[in-house]
Amino acid sequence: MHSSFGWLDALILGVVQGLTEFLPISSSAHLRILGPLLPGGADPGAAFTAITQLGTELAVLIYFRKDIWRMLTAWVGSLPVIGNRTMGQSLHPDAKLAWLVILGTIPICVLGLLLRDWIETTFRTLALTAVMLIVFGLLLGWAERRGAQVRQIGQLGWKDGVLLGLAQAMALVPGVSRSGGTITAGLLLGLTREAAARFSFLLAIPAVLMSGVYQLVFNRDPMSTEQWWMTLVATLVAFVVGYAVIVWFMRLISSKGFGFFVIYRVVLGLAILLGLCFGFIQ
Numbered sequence: 001m002h003s004s005f006g007w008l009d010a011l012i013l014g015v016v017q018g019l020t021e022f023l024p025i026s027s028s029a030h031l032r033i034l035g036p037l038l039p040g041g042a043d044p045g046a047a048f049t050a051i052t053q054l055g056t057e058l059a060v061l062i063y064f065r066k067d068i069w070r071m072l073t074a075w076v077g078s079l080p081v082i083g084n085r086t087m088g089q090s091l092h093p094d095a096k097l098a099w100l101v102i103l104g105t106i107p108i109c110v111l112g113l114l115l116r117d118w119i120e121t122t123f124r125t126l127a128l129t130a131v132m133l134i135v136f137g138l139l140l141g142w143a144e145r146r147g148a149q150v151r152q153i154g155q156l157g158w159k160d161g162v163l164l165g166l167a168q169a170m171a172l173v174p175g176v177s178r179s180g181g182t183i184t185a186g187l188l189l190g191l192t193r194e195a196a197a198r199f200s201f202l203l204a205i206p207a208v209l210m211s212g213v214y215q216l217v218f219n220r221d222p223m224s225t226e227q228w229w230m231t232l233v234a235t236l237v238a239f240v241v242g243y244a245v246i247v248w249f250m251r252l253i254s255s256k257g258f259g260f261f262v263i264y265r266v267v268l269g270l271a272i273l274l275g276l277c278f279g280f281i282q
């Protein structure tokens with residue numbers, strides 16, 4: 001975090017994190033874009049982004065607490081049958097869902113460690129962020145039109161878990177969007193909008209928690225006590241705003257599609273590219 005980063009910056013970015021984390025518009029892209037435009041005028045950094053995401057993930061844990069509890073208890077009960085060759089047939093649906101989340105988390109963990117230097121530098125360029133906003137926005141719109149939207153979470157198989165995990169891993173690049181990438185892949189696999197969004201939220205839990213903890217423990221750029229307090233306050237703000245957004249988003253997609261988010265992503269991406277070309281954005 002840059003030394004010029006201030007309390008106002010932290011509060012604004014906490015609100016933005018909560019507003020954008022669960023929408024398919026890339027929270028990391030918005031934090032990256034807004035950082036240089038705020039009074040502090042600096043990129044908040046990968047550590048700030050990862051830690052504030054812990055606040056939004058707490059909102060997910062509370063909102064989906066019943067689903068998560070069922071998955072955890074069923075998963076623990078499934079451990080004795082791991083070695084059974086008929087595991088896929090004998091698993092309880094909630095246990096299988098838990099295993100799918102674990103399976104889908106592996107790609108982002110592996111790639112996150114292998115590409116960690118690029119994630120904190122090369123991947124955070126505004127030009128790349130803008131291109132990813134546009135490309136994956138158009139992909140989301142195409143997937144919604146092409147997808148059958150007939151499958152539920154309980155119908156996901158092991159291959160689906162791997163594919164959805166790879167889709168989530170693409171969000172290591174700001175602009176892709178963790179939820180956007182996973183929802184896009186889910187729609188292409190035939191999931192309904194609600195099922196794709198729900199699995200996207202559940203799949204993000206271990207990845208975001210591990211990312212936040214990693215940054216807390218191994219952050220290479222030590223922050224001052226005041227900067228840590230700024231990050232904590234931004235995380236709490238992100239939690240409150242994020243919970244409200246989850247409630248709204250799950251209701252929205254049950255009746256409307258993702259068209260608005262597609263348009264928003266494309267317009268924002270084009271605006272950034274034009275700003276870079278004409279020097280309005282550095």
